[in-house]
Amino acid sequence: MILHLLNRSPATGGTVDDALAAMGPDDRLLLIEDGVLGALPAQVARFTGLTGRLFALREDLAARGLLERCEEQANIVDVDGFVTLTEEADKTVSWS
Amino acid sequence: MNETESAIDKGEVEGKVEGKVEGIAKGDLLVILRHSPHGSSWLREGLDAALVAAAFGQQVSLLFAGDGVLALMPHQQAGALGQKGTHGVIDMLAMYDIETLLVDAHALTSRGLSAEDLMLPVSVVEGDALPKLLDRHPLVLNF
Amino acid sequence: MASSEIYRYLSVQDKDIALDPEGFLVDMADWSPAVAEALAAEEERTLTAEHWEVIEVLRNFYARYEMAPAMRPLVKAVGLALGAEKGKSLHLMRLFPDSPAKVGARLAGLPKPANCL
Numbered sequence: 001m002i003l004h005l006l007n008r009s010p011a012t013g014g015t016v017d018d019a020l021a022a023m024g025p026d027d028r029l030l031l032i033e034d035g036v037l038g039a040l041p042a043q044v045a046r047f048t049g050l051t052g053r054l055f056a057l058r059e060d061l062a063a064r065g066l067l068e069r070c071e072e073q074a075n076i077v078d079v080d081g082f083v084t085l086t087e088e089a090d091k092t093v094s095w096s
Numbered sequence: 097m098n099e100t101e102s103a104i105d106k107g108e109v110e111g112k113v114e115g116k117v118e119g120i121a122k123g124d125l126l127v128i129l130r131h132s133p134h135g136s137s138w139l140r141e142g143l144d145a146a147l148v149a150a151a152f153g154q155q156v157s158l159l160f161a162g163d164g165v166l167a168l169m170p171h172q173q174a175g176a177l178g179q180k181g182t183h184g185v186i187d188m189l190a191m192y193d194i195e196t197l198l199v200d201a202h203a204l205t206s207r208g209l210s211a212e213d214l215m216l217p218v219s220v221v222e223g224d225a226l227p228k229l230l231d232r233h234p235l236v237l238n239f
Numbered sequence: 240m241a242s243s244e245i246y247r248y249l250s251v252q253d254k255d256i257a258l259d260p261e262g263f264l265v266d267m268a269d270w271s272p273a274v275a276e277a278l279a280a281e282e283e284r285t286l287t288a289e290h291w292e293v294i295e296v297l298r299n300f301y302a303r304y305e306m307a308p309a310m311r312p313l314v315k316a317v318g319l320a321l322g323a324e325k326g327k328s329l330h331l332m333r334l335f336p337d338s339p340a341k342v343g344a345r346l347a348g349l350p351k352p353a354n355c356l
Contacts, residue, residue, distance in 0.1 A: 018161060022230055144353070147353075151312070191300075
């Protein structure tokens with residue numbers, strides 16, 4: 001299982017598509033930095049295939065004032081959760 | 097360089113042994129190149145990472161995806177202000193025994209290109225094989 | 240990478256050749272066989288026909304790829320140009336002890352190989 005990290009906004013640019021195209025059926029996606037915009041209701045439809053495998057970093061959501069606007073489909077994790085996700089993965093791949 | 101001579105000479109032979117398993121490329125390191133030449137330094141940095149790894153005997157696979165496929169266009173030149181392109185490095189990959197050159201099929205078709213248009217022979221990877229490709233390399237670097 | 244910083248000068252045939260802190264040419268256009276001899280003499284190396292043919296391989300490599308080769312591609316390039324017998328790290332280590340890629344690049348007037356620690 002690979003943990004994919006996306007730090008670009010899915011609302012601008014195609015990095016999110018590159019990441020999704022490379023993800024295997026068990027891989028997880030963690031949205032960080034500007035990537036957390038993907039957890040907004042208007043964007044989250046891109047990730048419908050990732051039920052239970054989509055995560056967003058609490059600190060980056062909070063910093064952007066987006067914590068309360070986040071869609072339930074994204075599991076919110078804090079930095080400790082980030083570490084746990086990393087430990088559970090065989091490797092991480094960053095998309096930026 | 098801190099390679100021993102035996103490691104280098106051995107590497108010369110070993111580089112050819114494991115190429116593909118069940119049609120999917122395998123190696124120590126997969127470098128994904130998603131940016132075009134000239135527009136930014138991403139492509140050059142990715143290629144540099146690949147060269148360093150190869151110089152130390154790692155078996156490197158390159159995946160050209162997105163605008164990264166433009167790195168393989170023939171007849172590239174220096175930029176308008178004389179900036180060096182990356183085509184010299186592409187040409188040099190074989191000297192570093194980097195011979196697993198993969199191109200994302202969608203990246204080609206969405207740009208109206210085919211493998212025959214490119215400056216080097218490549219293996220085209222269909223979309224559904226991408227996850228396996230990442231899985232088969234212990235280390236994946238994304239540029 | 241090549242450094243543009245002038246650290247010192249080497250006098251070759253009445254001309255001052257600018258060198259960077261690691262002894263590489265500041266201006267690649269300054270290179271000549273006489274400069275190579277002078278650089279070699281500094282390190283108490285004497286260039287033989289076997290050295291010169293490798294220097295030529297190095298200069299051809301740079302002319303084609305715009306980069307100085309690390310050890311591995313140098314071994315390969317020498318093998319392709321001069322035959323498998325010479326395309327061995329042992330042969331290059333004997334000609335250019337310590338670090339063939341770095342020493343060879345310096346004598347050939349190339350920048351320091353980038354991916355060579």
